Structures are given as structure tokens and as C-alpha cells.
Amino acid sequence: MLDSLVGVGELAVLMFIENPLNEYALAFPILECIHIIGFTLSVGTIAIIDFRLLGIGMKHQTPAELLSDTWLWTMVGIGVMIMSGLLLFSSDPDMYYLNLAFVFKMICLVLATVFNYTIHRKAASADSTPPNAKFVAYTSLILWGAVIFGGIFIAFINEGLSL
């Protein structure tokens, strides 16, 4: 019956549910460090392939060989990044939800992740370098770069969405 009267957020307040993350001052900065290490691992290993597709670095290996060397690290990095990111988000969901930079970041994150496991993977695992290799590499670098820019701007943007 209570559900029909109040929204989920208000229900949480009514029930005095406190996120334990907000009780320890060090929890947020430590999670941020884990988040940084996670995206360094994922974006860094994806970039090794992107640079290879662009003909920069690691030329003695094919993109497919590099993919087989990096994919596990990329996946672990993405896992760490998303898990720590969800926890960071949980510390103040309303603020993030209404923050334009955060919304931008989430859109780019979904695009970048889907792109990575579809078109990017296909281009990198091809037997010979596909004609769209450079386009794929630039798109990948720009998408992941946009995720990072969005993340930094969360803390600097003051205007939010008004809902």
C-alpha cells in the first residue's frame, strides 16, 4: 500500500536506509582510485589495439594477435570500472542522474562498450587489416575519450537537468 503513496526514492528515505558508503569518508576516494585503475586497464589495452589499427606501435604483431593478448585484461578492467562506478553512483544517485555530464558519459559508455564488442572486435580479429580499420580505431579512441571527459566534467558542471 505504501508503494502507491510514495516513490521508491522517498520510500528509501522513509525507511531510513543509509548507504554505508556515505558513512566512511575514505570510501569514495578509494573507490575513485580503483575506478581509475580499472579504466586504465580497459581503455589502455583497447588503445594498444587502436594504435595498432592506425599503424602506430606493436607492428610486429597483427591486431588479432594483440586482441588475443589483451582481451582478458580489457574485460577485467571493464568489470572493475563498472563495479566501482556503480558504487560511486550509489553514493548520490539523484545528483548523478540530473548531471548533464554524467548522462553524456553514460551514453558514450554504452556506445563505447557495444562498439568494442561488435565492430571493434570484428575489425581487430580480421585475418587481414580491414579497409575500415582506421575509422574503427578513431571511433573507439574518441568514444572512450568522451567517456573520460564526461567523467571529469561531472565534478565541474553546475547546470543539471531539471525534471
Added chain:
Amino acid sequence: MILAFAQWIQSTAFFTSLRQSWYIYPVIMSTHLLGIALFGGMVLFTNLRLLGVVMRDRPVSDVIGQLRVPKRIGLIVIVTCGILMLGSKAEEYYYNSFVWIKLSLLTLMFVHGWVFRGSVYYNTAEMDRAGKVPGRAKLAAWLSILLWAGIACAGRGIGYIDAPLDKIHAKLLHPASTAPYPQATSE
């Protein structure tokens, strides 16, 4: 003397204009972080190869040699952005203990390079000939990973220390605006 230098450098027209724009500082910071992501993966792969964790079927010299130049380019980008950020709020950062921790760790990283450069990172052909990576190289790899991770974490810590507004020269910091900086909203 360092404080006087910090006050002078941030008062130059160039760093003043960086500080007064609401978006230039976060753009530099984003580029700094992007550089860390791109460069960090390469540093990690260099060290993990020494530890025998990744690309084991490829010669050590091949992996490390090919990553050397891109790593240097990445480092230049990161350090340039770091200097721009440091210079634009030099006086505030003078009072920030995480800045000093980070600079100390970077100095240790420099010492690490000086100690291990010749015997490890430029000695990879010898490792391939011997068919094994010596303990010294594995130590260098672990230290490199730990130091770089420490530097990244110390960097994040910088943002958590508030500027001591009673100590810094307010007129030098924000002569025209009412708000000192674009305030971080998530912290």
C-alpha cells in the same frame, strides 16, 4: 622561495587565463586522465611481460622495444597537462600535501628509471638470449606498477584538499570573479 615562485608563476598572464576559464582546467584534467589511460596500459604491458604474465610467446625485447616510443609520447602528454594544472593553481597546490606526495613518488619513479634503465629495460635482448627474466627485472616491474598506481592515487587525492583561503593571496587567485573556482559538486 618555492612559495614565492608559485605565486609568481600562477600570476603570469598565461596561467591566469587558464585559471579563469571554467572549462579549460577540466579539459586539461580530462586530457591528463586520457593520457594516463592510454599510457598506463602500455606501462602495464611492459611490466607484465617482464613478470611473464602477458605475451609470453613473444620475445621480451620485442614487446618492450615496440612500446618504448608510444610510452614516451604518452608521458609527454601527461606531464605537460600536469604542469599546466600545477602552474594554474600553484599557490594553492603549494599547501596541498598530496601534491608533495605525488611529486615525491614521481622523484622515486625517476630514481627507479635511473637504477633499472640500463640493467633491465635496455637489457631485454640479454634476457631473451638467456631465456629467463632475472629477479632484478621482476623487482623493477613490481616497483614500477606499484609506484605508478601510487602516483595515480595521490593525484586523485589532490582534489580532496581544500585551498587554505586564509593563507592564499585572494587577489592573485581570482581578481575578477566572485567564485574562486568552478566548485566541484561531487565531492
